[in-house]
Amino acid sequence: MGAQEGPTLITSVQRALRLLEAVGAHENGAPAKQLARETRLPLATAYHLLRTLLHDGYVRKLDDGGFVLGDRLTSLHAAGRPQSLLSRVRPTLAALRDELSTAAYLTFYEDGEIRVAEIVDGPRTPRVDLWVGFEDAGHATALGKTVLRELGRDARREYLSRHRLADLTPWTVTSLPELLRRLDAPPLAPAVTDLEEYALGTVCVAVPVYRGDTLGSLGISLPADHKDRLRELRARLLPVASRVTRSLSLTT
Structure with missing residues (x-):
């Protein structure tokens, strides 16, 4: 049978x-x-x-x-378009991972939330343990803070009014005035860093990207004892982010 x-x-x-x-x-x-x-x-x-x-x-x-x-096929096509766009940039993210020996991450700000769209890692470049969802950790991750910085003050405050500044590690910024101050003047602008604010033992750096009009961020994570590489990695991330933005913004 x-x-x-x-x-x-x-x-x-x-x-x-x-x-x-x-x-x-x-x-x-x-x-x-x-x-x-x-x-x-x-x-x-x-x-x-x-x-x-x-x-x-x-x-x-x-x-x-x-x-x-029927309309069901139209909705399937629309739902599949982001996947098609991501397929354009996966090789770029994989090349970034291999060149820098770090896991690479891509997020987008959609429907009022910061969501992870892609993670490219490997046996020698493990991803950070996502023990708290990015929707609840925008204030503590380089990826989330990059999005918040690019949103502008009003949109940023609206987002933060809906999300508690959870105390994730001893280094997490939980004061709203202090967080806003840091967002307005990050030392490596336009890059933003996370210095063990999301997970102990891990530091991250991220830069903004766009998918058409949709804001996002491209970032990498590495062990905290390699944080002296952050300035060097920022310089490498910026041109890659420009390439990702161009690829994601091409019309299909």
Whole structure:
């Protein structure tokens, strides 16, 4: 029984995909009989699959009986676009990791939150233990503080009004006036650092990037005893960030 179910399911998926391709080839829609002919499917099978695709929103039936692609596919395409954009910059992040022997991170400010979009690490370049989510640690990470710095004062204060300055390590800044002062005048501007403020034993440096109009940050982490490299690493990060911004902002 189990041996027969696998191929049957695979065949059904293949047939459904062939139908979607056929539907997509007709801008003004095509009836089930025509789609069955073009995909070489039995008419009953085509009807069954089209009813399923219609129910789930992958196709839409017009008043004249023709089928066109549905809104569900449009939303899938939109949801997949960020993944497609990230695929453009993963090789750049991997090259950065290999050159600097550090884990590389990419974040974006979306829907009022700072979220990690990509981490590129390896056996010799482990990522920092994300023991507290970035949504609750924007004030303590170089990646988060870079975003906060670029937001501008009003947007920054609005964000900080919704997020408690949690005391994560003995070095975390939990005073709002002090945090704002440091954001306005970071020593390595436009880069921002995290000197064991998020995790003991780890320091980070990050710089701003953009995906179109969406603000983000590119950063790296390294052991705290290597913090004398931060100025050198900042100089390397800036041109890489410009390249990442250009790649992410290209229209598809």
